[in-house]
Structures are given as C-alpha cells and as structure tokens.
Amino acid sequence: MQREAAQSYADELEMKAKAELPDYVYGYFAGTAGGGESVQDAAAHWDAVRFRPKAFTNTSEGLTRTSILGTQLRTPVLAAPMAHQNAATPLAEIATARAVRRAGSLLGVSTNTSVPFSQIAAEGAPWWFQVYVMKDRGLSSALVERAAAAEAKALVLTVDTTRLASSELVIDPQLWPETPGKRRLANLLEEDLSGLSEDATRGAEDLTLDIIGELRERSGIEVIVKGILRGDDARRAVDAGAAGVLVSTHGGRRLGKSVTSMQALPEVVQAVGNDCEVYVDSGIRTGDHVAAALAMGARAVFVGRPVMWGLATGGEDGAAAVLERFTEELRLTMAAIGANTIRDITSDMLWRPQATC
Numbered sequence: 001m002q003r004e005a006a007q008s009y010a011d012e013l014e015m016k017a018k019a020e021l022p023d024y025v026y027g028y029f030a031g032t033a034g035g036g037e038s039v040q041d042a043a044a045h046w047d048a049v050r051f052r053p054k055a056f057t058n059t060s061e062g063l064t065r066t067s068i069l070g071t072q073l074r075t076p077v078l079a080a081p082m083a084h085q086n087a088a089t090p091l092a093e094i095a096t097a098r099a100v101r102r103a104g105s106l107l108g109v110s111t112n113t114s115v116p117f118s119q120i121a122a123e124g125a126p127w128w129f130q131v132y133v134m135k136d137r138g139l140s141s142a143l144v145e146r147a148a149a150a151e152a153k154a155l156v157l158t159v160d161t162t163r164l165a166s167s168e169l170v171i172d173p174q175l176w177p178e179t180p181g182k183r184r185l186a187n188l189l190e191e192d193l194s195g196l197s198e199d200a201t202r203g204a205e206d207l208t209l210d211i212i213g214e215l216r217e218r219s220g221i222e223v224i225v226k227g228i229l230r231g232d233d234a235r236r237a238v239d240a241g242a243a244g245v246l247v248s249t250h251g252g253r254r255l256g257k258s259v260t261s262m263q264a265l266p267e268v269v270q271a272v273g274n275d276c277e278v279y280v281d282s283g284i285r286t287g288d289h290v291a292a293a294l295a296m297g298a299r300a301v302f303v304g305r306p307v308m309w310g311l312a313t314g315g316e317d318g319a320a321a322v323l324e325r326f327t328e329e330l331r332l333t334m335a336a337i338g339a340n341t342i343r344d345i346t347s348d349m350l351w352r353p354q355a356t357c
C-alpha cells in the first residue's frame with residue numbers, strides 16, 4: 001500500500017506539472033528516445049524488486065546519513081543534473097541548490113545551466129559539475145576550470161549523450177526565446193566564441209578513455225563517469241582513473257530500447273568491486289526504489305524528473321519536498337527491512353539480488 005501511495009505521488013506531481021507548464025516545456029522535460037520503452041520499464045523494474053526483511057534488528061534511529069566521495073550528506077537521494085531548469089522555475093539551479101541544502105543532499109549541475117557557477121556555489125549546497133565534452137576541447141577546459149574554481153566537489157562526465165537520439169529532445173531556440181540556447185551557456189558568456197566554428201559547443205563524438213585523466217588533471221577534482229550500463233565499461237573507466245560510475249540510461253532519453261539501470265547495476269557493481277563508488281539513476285520514483293538500489297550496491301541515487309516536477313510546481317519548496325519525501329519513504333522502508341543505518345542495507349535483504357525481471 002505504501003509503495004502504491006508513493007508511486008502515485010510522483011505521478012500526481014507530474015500531472016500537476018503537465019497542467020501548469022507550456023506543452024513544449026513539458027514535452028522537453030518528459031521526452032524520451034525511441035518509443036520510450038526504457039522509461040516504461042525503468043520504474044516497473046525497480047518495483048519488481050522484493051525484499052527479505054531481517055528480524056531482531058534495532059531500527060530505532062533510521063539514520064539516512066551517508067558520505068559520497070567523502071562529502072557528508074543527510075540523504076543518499078541526490079538531484080540529477082538537468083538542463084534548462086529556468087524553464088521550470090525562474091531561479092533555476094539557485095532554487096534547486098536551496099532545496100538540496102535543506103534536504104542535506106547534493107546537486108548535479110548541467111553543462112547547460114543558465115546560472116553562473118558562483119551563484120550556485122553561494123547557496124552552500126555541495127555540487128558536482130556535469131561535463132559534456134565539446135568539439136572545441138578548449139571550451140570544455142574553460143568550463144571545468146571555472147567549476148573547480150567555484151568549488152564543485154567533482155566532475156560528472158556524461159558519456160552516453162554525445163548526440164541526442166530524438167529530435168524532441170533538442171531545444172529549438174525559436175521556441176525557447178528566453179532560454180539560453182546551446183551557444184549561450186551561462187558559464188561561457190565571457191568567452192569570445194566569434195572565431196570558433198558553428199558546432200564548437202556540440203558534443204565531441206570521438207571521446208576516448210584518456211579524457212578521464214585529462215579532466216582530472218585540468219580541474220584537480222575527481223571524475224565520475226555517467227551513462228555506464230556495462231561492467232566492462234565501468235571497469236575501463238575505473239582503470240582510467242574514475243572515482244565513481246553512475247549507472248544511467250539518461251532517463252531513457254538516449255536509447256529507447258536500452259536495458260534499464262536496474263538491470264545493469266549488478267554487473268557494474270560486480271565489475272568494479274570496492275575500487276570506486278557506484279551511483280544509479282533513471283526511474284527512481286519511491287523510497288522503496290532507493291532502498292533497492294542501495295541493497296544492490298549503489299552508494300546513492302540521483303533523481304531527475306520528479307525534482308523537475310517539484311521545481312515546476314513549487315520552485316525551491318517543491319523540489320525540497322520531493323527530496324524530503326523520498327528520504328522519508330526510504331526511512332520507512334529501512335525500518336520495515338530491518339536497517340537502522342544506510343550501511344545496514346545489504347544485498348542479503350534482496351530476494352534474488354541478480355533479478356533481471
């Protein structure tokens with residue numbers, strides 16, 4: 001019952017956002033690649049996980065605090081990097097950063113943010129900068145150096161979306177008059193782009209593993225690789241210097257028929273062992289889903305669209321409510337499965353830990 005109620009919470013929030021947002025904005029936020037199969041399956045696969053609750057445990061405290069690459073947090077429920085948050089709420093990432101700080105969480109900041117890093121950092125929430133490596137590597141370098149100077153705690157290198165799969169997901173500047181287009185990224189405004197080619201800010205389509213070390217060296221901060229769905233790729237990323245991997249289907253926005261992140265997580269966890277932290281996103285919609293991901297070996301989860309729906313319907317308060325609700329649901333699930341702390345959520349609490357639905 002609790003799970004059904006929680007599911008309808010995320011769905012209801014989406015319906016509310018859909019009613020309030022212009023169609024083209026809702027369409028961009030909700031958009032998927034292909035026929036959307038990966039998205040349809042994602043939440044269903046998390047839902048299909050079954051727990052083996054432990055008896056005779058002390059669950060009196062229900063502590064959701066954790067640490068992510070050494071940063072202390074009150075929750076393992078983190079805000080995914082998402083572009084164009086200014087179309088959801090005028091304060092964009094400033095509102096999200098405030099919500100994240102209230103929830104004791106961590107914020108992913110997209111390359112496509114409309115807010116200067118200094119303003120996001122001033123809100124005091126821990127944040128990671130998500131990097132799309134551009135065709136013009138000099139521009140990417142400038143961005144990561146600026147992010148590190150503004151005290152981003154890590155870089156999130158997205159490797160799954162050098163080219164978006166669906167035309168629905170590409171911003172048409174004509175439709176988005178007040179939204180900075182791809183060539184007007186807030187943190188490149190002072191850059192003189194006049195001598196550069198038209199496609200300088202487009203994603204590089206020839207990324208190799210060397211980029212992990214290059215970004216690490218250039219920024220002086222750790223690199224997490226986002227968009228990993230295979231154990232062998234995870235292993236290669238770690239061997240090339242990644243401090244973490246984020247198992248993600250990009251919320252089903254890249255490939256309609258990809259495996260879901262729940263299906264990919266066990267092989268990634270197995271491939272990297274204790275050599276790096278593993279995070280997961282895509283389709284996480286309830287506290288049960290968070291608990292399932294942690295039991296499968298994820299250190300934390302990122303939540304995308306529900307945070308966007310919170311922003312769209314209630315700005316800072318709306319986004320904070322989503323993060324706090326997911327955390328409270330996690331606490332309830334922890335009590336039900338016999339876990340007093342995040343560390344107590346272990347794989348033996350899953351029925352068929354390798355289940356692939």
Ligand code: FNR
Nearest residue numbers: 029080081082083110158250251282283303304305
């Ligand atoms: C995203 N995502 C994303 N990822 C990224 O690395 N850089 C980006 O700029 C964006 N932008 C973006 C915009 C919108 C509107 C959405 C919905 C998503 C993907 C995001 O970080 C995350 O992987 C997914 O959103 C997780 O899936 P759910 O929680 O939305 O199902």
